[in-house]
Amino acid sequence: MPSHIEPTAASAGTGLSRRQVITTLVIAAAAPLLSPAAALATKGPSRGLHDTGGRVNIVVPDNYDPFARTSRTTYRAKLTKATLRFVEQGYGGRNMPIWGKRPDQVDLEKRVSNLAYWVLAGVEQHAGIWPMDPAWVMAQMMAESFFYEFAISWAFAVGPCQFIPDTARGYGMLVAGDKPEHFASPYAKAELAPRYKDYLQARSKLSDLRRSYAAEGILPPEKAGEKSWRETLREILDGGTSKAERYLEYLELAEKHNMELDAARNDFTDYMRANFEGRDIFRKEDNNFLKAFDGRVFYREPCSSMVRMLAEGLRARSGNIIAAAASYHAGLFSTRDVGCYEPYGRLPPIESTVTYVSRILVNHHEIVARMG
Numbered sequence: 001m002p003s004h005i006e007p008t009a010a011s012a013g014t015g016l017s018r019r020q021v022i023t024t025l026v027i028a029a030a031a032p033l034l035s036p037a038a039a040l041a042t043k044g045p046s047r048g049l050h051d052t053g054g055r056v057n058i059v060v061p062d063n064y065d066p067f068a069r070t071s072r073t074t075y076r077a078k079l080t081k082a083t084l085r086f087v088e089q090g091y092g093g094r095n096m097p098i099w100g101k102r103p104d105q106v107d108l109e110k111r112v113s114n115l116a117y118w119v120l121a122g123v124e125q126h127a128g129i130w131p132m133d134p135a136w137v138m139a140q141m142m143a144e145s146f147f148y149e150f151a152i153s154w155a156f157a158v159g160p161c162q163f164i165p166d167t168a169r170g171y172g173m174l175v176a177g178d179k180p181e182h183f184a185s186p187y188a189k190a191e192l193a194p195r196y197k198d199y200l201q202a203r204s205k206l207s208d209l210r211r212s213y214a215a216e217g218i219l220p221p222e223k224a225g226e227k228s229w230r231e232t233l234r235e236i237l238d239g240g241t242s243k244a245e246r247y248l249e250y251l252e253l254a255e256k257h258n259m260e261l262d263a264a265r266n267d268f269t270d271y272m273r274a275n276f277e278g279r280d281i282f283r284k285e286d287n288n289f290l291k292a293f294d295g296r297v298f299y300r301e302p303c304s305s306m307v308r309m310l311a312e313g314l315r316a317r318s319g320n321i322i323a324a325a326a327s328y329h330a331g332l333f334s335t336r337d338v339g340c341y342e343p344y345g346r347l348p349p350i351e352s353t354v355t356y357v358s359r360i361l362v363n364h365h366e367i368v369a370r371m372g
Helices: 021-029 072-091 108-125 133-145 165-170 195-215 229-239 241-276 286-291 300-316 321-330 350-368
Strands: none
Touching: 072 108, 072 133, 108 133, 108 229, 108 300, 133 300, 133 350, 195 241, 229 350, 241 350, 321 350
């Protein structure tokens, strides 16, 4: 049986067919996150993550137990059924994100059921770091990949949990292009395998270019923090023709490196897709091929690692699930805050991260509402 699949799960299945923005979303969701006392303290008895008593809380208490009221088996069945119902009701006649297919064109039950199994295993495995809500993990995974094992992001994040190469390696997962064998047959489009190195080199050149020109005070608005176009143009005019020429030089070099970066990214993405195309992680021969190519497409290690990362984020941010979720997307450092908010961190003012977390909140609300 493939290592990522719980024995009998594939065959038996379940038998079930950004600061005000986030505040508004949390209230609108009215989703049950934590116990009433949790927003003020992370100690003491917990009534359960979904029992809010009408209050909105975002801090997971350190003694939360998702299985306090039900068995793991029952919880898994409810989580699977609720997740599937949310997807089917939301995308019944439309294509799902990432997949580009309707729910009835994909065996989602097999995927969600197996993912739920390994999420629950990860929650139990890493409970000593900080307790984690399994429904939140599934909601976040839905925002990451929509449960698609072959999802590939622009940053080369792969799999249902969307681990980028360096992070995946840190958790012991094999990444496409890591082995010498990946640069030759039988791997498809093996001539494109070296393009990941070209991508890293182009990214390094672009970073060095920005640092070099920033030292001269020449930086485009999008890389100058609060600096506006008007302020940037005024600085150029005050600096005279020479500064304008340097600024133009920067833009031309940056465009060149960005074109190199995009070309390398597209080529390496094509390489990965060529080796994922037509594969099925639930088919033995494909499973063996993929285990030797990229471990991020599977369930056990990625789910365990995702839960661990989130639990570590919760521990670092005193149980603040919003900051923990954001740190998974933008890095823990980005969620730091000051003063009385320092222990809990914050949602960073990054547009993509705000959108990401807002969708997780809604996903979590919709899933939990269907769990009964």
